[in-house]
Amino acid sequence: MKTFAEGEMAHLEQEHIDYVSNWIRWITAEWKCERERTETHNSDLWLKPIDERVKEGTCISNLHPIGEEMSNSQRVLISFSRNNSSVCPFKPGDVCLLSNKKHVSIAFTVIDQVSDDVVRVSCDKTLRNRYDAPFHLDKYTISSTIPTTLGNLVCFLQNDEIGARLRNVLVGLVPPKIVELGVVDIPSSVKKIIVRAKLNNEQRLALIHALFTQDYVIIEGLPGSGKTTLISVLIQCLIATNKKVLLAAFTHSAVDNILGKLKKEVSTDKILRLGSSSTIKEEIKTMTLKAKLENESSEDYYNAVKRVMKTTPIVACTCHHVPRELLFSYRQFDVVIIDEASMVLEPLILPVLATSSKFVLVGDCKQLTPLVVSKKAKLEGAGVSTMEKLQNAHPKSIVSLTSQYRMNKELAMLSSKMFYQNRLICGNEAVARSSLDRTGDYTVTGDVEEHLSKALSGEISNSCVFLDTQSVSRQEMRCEDAEDGGIINNGEAKVVVELCQRFIENGIKPHEIGVITVYRRQVENIRKMLKNEALEVNTVDSYQGREKRIIIWSLAWTDNSSKKSELLRDERRVNVALTRARQKLVVVGCKKSAESIPVLFRFSQMITNHSSIPV
Numbered sequence: 001m002k003t004f005a006e007g008e009m010a011h012l013e014q015e016h017i018d019y020v021s022n023w024i025r026w027i028t029a030e031w032k033c034e035r036e037r038t039e040t041h042n043s044d045l046w047l048k049p050i051d052e053r054v055k056e057g058t059c060i061s062n063l064h065p066i067g068e069e070m071s072n073s074q075r076v077l078i079s080f081s082r083n084n085s086s087v088c089p090f091k092p093g094d095v096c097l098l099s100n101k102k103h104v105s106i107a108f109t110v111i112d113q114v115s116d117d118v119v120r121v122s123c124d125k126t127l128r129n130r131y132d133a134p135f136h137l138d139k140y141t142i143s144s145t146i147p148t149t150l151g152n153l154v155c156f157l158q159n160d161e162i163g164a165r166l167r168n169v170l171v172g173l174v175p176p177k178i179v180e181l182g183v184v185d186i187p188s189s190v191k192k193i194i195v196r197a198k199l200n201n202e203q204r205l206a207l208i209h210a211l212f213t214q215d216y217v218i219i220e221g222l223p224g225s226g227k228t229t230l231i232s233v234l235i236q237c238l239i240a241t242n243k244k245v246l247l248a249a250f251t252h253s254a255v256d257n258i259l260g261k262l263k264k265e266v267s268t269d270k271i272l273r274l275g276s277s278s279t280i281k282e283e284i285k286t287m288t289l290k291a292k293l294e295n296e297s298s299e300d301y302y303n304a305v306k307r308v309m310k311t312t313p314i315v316a317c318t319c320h321h322v323p324r325e326l327l328f329s330y331r332q333f334d335v336v337i338i339d340e341a342s343m344v345l346e347p348l349i350l351p352v353l354a355t356s357s358k359f360v361l362v363g364d365c366k367q368l369t370p371l372v373v374s375k376k377a378k379l380e381g382a383g384v385s386t387m388e389k390l391q392n393a394h395p396k397s398i399v400s401l402t403s404q405y406r407m408n409k410e411l412a413m414l415s416s417k418m419f420y421q422n423r424l425i426c427g428n429e430a431v432a433r434s435s436l437d438r439t440g441d442y443t444v445t446g447d448v449e450e451h452l453s454k455a456l457s458g459e460i461s462n463s464c465v466f467l468d469t470q471s472v473s474r475q476e477m478r479c480e481d482a483e484d485g486g487i488i489n490n491g492e493a494k495v496v497v498e499l500c501q502r503f504i505e506n507g508i509k510p511h512e513i514g515v516i517t518v519y520r521r522q523v524e525n526i527r528k529m530l531k532n533e534a535l536e537v538n539t540v541d542s543y544q545g546r547e548k549r550i551i552i553w554s555l556a557w558t559d560n561s562s563k564k565s566e567l568l569r570d571e572r573r574v575n576v577a578l579t580r581a582r583q584k585l586v587v588v589g590c591k592k593s594a595e596s597i598p599v600l601f602r603f604s605q606m607i608t609n610h611s612s613i614p615v
């Protein structure tokens with residue numbers, strides 16, 4: 001056995017074995033953390049009263065069946081009427097456990113549709129005359145992507161060209177070959193696309209590097225700098241020269257945003273979107289395998305699947321999907337483009353890199369990094385993405401996009417000074433000078449309390465405002481530690497709701513406002529109080545890559561808490577929070593508490609607009 005193992009590993013150096021051993025240790029540590037978390041959550045189904053679970057946003061109750069039908073895939077679709085006074089915490093695709101008062105766990109279900117008064121689930125059994133209403137649905141947390149992540153390490157160990165390439169880049173840290181800009185010959189079809197796309201100089205440079213790379217390119221794109229735009233143009237250019245492209249990203253929304261732009265320029269026949277259909281945006285669904293095979297007869301079905309899978313030139317999916325898809329075991333691409341590369345854990349990127357000898361990493365290492373729960377694994381380096389590792393190893397090879405088209409100059413200046421050594425600039429004058437009162441649809445009406453005048457002002461000089469809740473003197477503004485480790489701040493939630501209402505009264509549409517906070521429990525809290533589904537309340541993490549005209553950030557944590565506010569101490573998360581608003585950012589929180597956190601102290605010192613809610 002020993003001889004066999006030694007033979008199988010003869011192509012590996014000690015540093016390769018160390019790399020794999022480290023990752024096995026780190027992934028196992030993550031697995032342990034995840035098991036502890038899901039076991040506690042799932043045991044709540046038996047141990048916690050329903051009302052409490054509803055309050056915590058993990059359960060919806062009082063459901064009455066109103067109809068059953070069969071789906072195309074022979075699953076039972078059950079519709080329930082629901083009380084619409086609360087916001088449904090579930091979205092299509094979530095796995096839930098269906099129960100009633102007598103029977104816990106009648107069936108596993110998948111949420112199919114949610115509206116104000118009906119929730120529809122798919123399930124493998126019928127309820128007819130077998131169980132009594134009312135029913136309830138609990139979120140069920142299933143592990144996990146971790147076994148696949150471990151399996152991905154095999155790509156790195158392979159005794160072939162692909163394995164050798166991965167080992168050279170990721171452990172040998174072989175630098176990318178320099179693209180000689182003076183000698184590249186740009187085909188006329190590509191020139192036309194570049195001219196039509198009206199890219200700025202930095203974007204053009206990045207595009208040329210990506211088109212002519214012989215191995216890999218790292219494109220650092222600061223917030224709002226046109227990464228999505230650039231990737232869409234890059235794919236158009238590659239297709240124009242008959243190249244086959246794999247597009248992968250960390251999140252479904254990043255994949256779909258790029259495809260949304262691309263489909264305006266490229267026929268959807270040339271794009272195959274892989275992944276579970278419940279997570280794919282409606283406008284992208286025509287690009288899925290299911291949609292492409294809709295009109296195929298059953299005799300031709302198998303051949304049609306093979307044809308679509310083998311010949312569609314652009315394939316797109318999340319990084320998580322790649323190791324699960326048979327297609328990638330027999331198809332190689334001319335180039336693989338990975339968006340949000342700074343968020344991907346290295347073992348997740350291995351099977352993606354294995355699909356092509358050329359890759360383009362696009363992302364921003366000053367925004368969110370891969371999520372690693374185990375403190376030990378994080379400390380030892382598991383949270384460093386491939387993009388960050390290569391960027392640190394080869395700083396001269398980075399191509400940067402620093403002109404941004406999202407934030408006005410006041411907002412851009414904050415993040416630019418705090419995180420980018422003044423490199424983040426406005427792409428044009430219109431972006432730089434944009435403010436609420438310039439658009440003509442926002443006017444502050446009625447009497448405005450003095451402490452809200454800056455927060456509601458549409459003037460550009462008031463683009464960023466810190467509204468101090470003075471929690472030291474106002475008991476109702478202090479946060480509460482929730483049992484599950486989260487944080488809630490009811491006082492702040494009320495202030496946020498008031499601000500949203502006032503912005504809407506003065507002309508802003510609900511979908512133009514985003515409410516963010518780093519605490520999931522505070523998200524649920526504010527959602528319940530707001531009762532406005534058009535106005536999106538979400539965590540800072542889920543806002544990465546997104547923007548709104550107005551952002552209201554509830555800090556939630558105050559220094560009476562027994563917790564150390566780790567989420568707020570993370571500079572990269574603060575950077576994401578500060579770079580989501582186009583025209584207005586209102587930070588609601590206790591100034592004294594915030595200033596005990598180094599990165600928020602710097603932020604508070606930098607802005608001139610502070611108002612205090614009177615005691």
Ligand SMILES: Nc1ncnc2c1ncn2[C@@H]1O[C@H](COP(=O)(O)OP(=O)(O)OP(=O)(O)O)[C@@H](O)[C@H]1O
Binds near residue numbers: 199200225229427546
């Ligand atoms: N060269 C350009 N000239 C003018 N506007 C541009 C240019 N490039 C991009 N934009 C605009 O800037 C906005 C942001 O672009 P995009 O969504 O591509 O940025 P991003 O870098 O992907 O953002 P994020 O940081 O959220 O990932 C879009 O409205 C886009 O149309």
